Amino acid sequence: MPAPIILPDIGETTALPPIQKSFMVTPEIEGVLTKFIEHFYNVFDSSNRQPLLEAYHEQVRFSLTAAAGANAPAHIRAIFSQYIRDSRNLLRIDDGNLRVKLLKQGKLATVAFLNEMPQMQHDTSSFQVDVSRAEPNLLAFTVHGVFKDVQNKSGDQPLIAFSRFFITVPNPATGCLIVNDELCLRPPTSNQKRTAFCIAAPTPSPSPVTVPVGSPSQGLTPEQQAMVQQFILDSEMNADWSLKCLQENNWDYPASGQVFLQLKQNGSIPPEAFVK
Template sequence: MFVFFRDVHKYLPTVSYLDGINVTPSAVKTEDRSALLPKPRLSYCDSDAVRRVVEKFLQEYIQLYDTTEPETIRKQLIAAYDDNAEFSYSTNTLEHHTQSRGDIETYSTYMRGSRNIIFEDRWVGNPDRVRYKGSMDIVVQLAKLPSTKHLVETFLLDIDFYIDNLCGFTLRGLFIDGAEQNSPKPHYKLFMRNFLVVSTGEGTMAILCDTLQICPITDMAADSYRDMLTSAALEANDLPGPSGVNQPVHSNITGSSNGVPSIVVTAPPPTPQPIDPSIKRQMIQQFAAQTGMNLAYSERCLEDNNFDYEASGRRFLEIRSQIPPEAFQQ
């Protein structure tokens, strides 16, 4: 084992944790290696038309997936999957890692169907136990997974490719699930979901392959992820797109170059006119939570748009780069 550690340190001298064992680095870290890493970017897509179709699809999908009654509501997602679609997921945890995995019952539910290669011995003899084929089989499994609440303000959407009638895209972000949704201090999970879809008509699509990765994370990691989104948003206006020029401004794109990273600023249920003061307060609080602005600036934005929530959201995204920093100071 010592020889193995020595060989690793020959090329990676600052490694301090290897194969689950704390080891003494052979060299002291003297430089900030984070400066050597590329700066994070918010979202990638070079086609507005494709982006709009994908975002509309995801909005409808997440609205059905995020439910307190997954056993019934998620079965409506059968229309989103091709008859020959495949779905699998993995819960990415290390057996001896000390980080919290959240609610035990919720975690156990995930592990029963997880296709994690670290625990391959549990399913290698029967791979179909953790691989779901066909729209019916898939939605039955989705209905068994814990109820969820995705934090849309943390979403990152990348359109990986589109060719002919096929499109691949990846959605990342944070969510809470199960009993954690009612907790004053919930445990967050990070997810990455890869979709391969096929066009089924004008503006519609069906999922051919759906792969979900779930990773319980610490509060510190969740904060770090949010900080990364904020930093990337501040850098976005100056970063060149794939054509060598700045990315075009997209009013609703996830992590747009002048907006808060989210698929869309969702509107609350319709309210009667005139708007009751208590409803206004709720709208202000929700708008502040989704945009990151403080209550005063959120109220001002809503007032300027006659408390039209969707119009306020669009306006916020349009002028995001011009909003003063104090608007985001709580």
């Protein structure tokens, strides 16, 4: 004789709350994150990512993970190959030394790496922001969305999905200062393909940055002037010495930063370099 079917007594059906596109805890946090994310990706999608230095902590850690999928067609694997070579996918890389090498440590190394990434255009209307931890001195959140690789050599602009996890601390100037940045890339879903870039967004442009009045900016390109301005902020040296350091290192910003740190540690920088 078959056993009787016993069904749970669940009572009345309760309607679930509506799905939220993003979760940002409070209106105050939403205001801070909306402004920060807008500025961050406006600069990231511009032709000059150097101003992103102001968004990163001195000891920031950055890692990239990219996966095309085991059964991805050849053209998808080709698109992702430029990202996978720098990917710190722990399921793929079991060499401890290589794992450490692929982890970008410090804001100079991080922004130098970001500068080498292809030119992108993010669809800001696709962004979903989920705050996982919110404390007075720490804010952790993930940005999900899609972007186009507008620099693809094939002439196509492939669509790539991403999730980017940030751990930040408060910063009066930018709202957030990034101490950890984990970027994960993957092929988009069918729904993301269907809805991507359906809402027109303004073309991003680099933040206007100029070298202070009275500094030796004659003959510099806008990119070089932006580098000088950022070096002034990072090194706390005046415009003359910041320009001198960059010129002597062939406008290689990370190399200039390393030389500055070494000279400062050795006490080889004269006091007048910091007089503004």
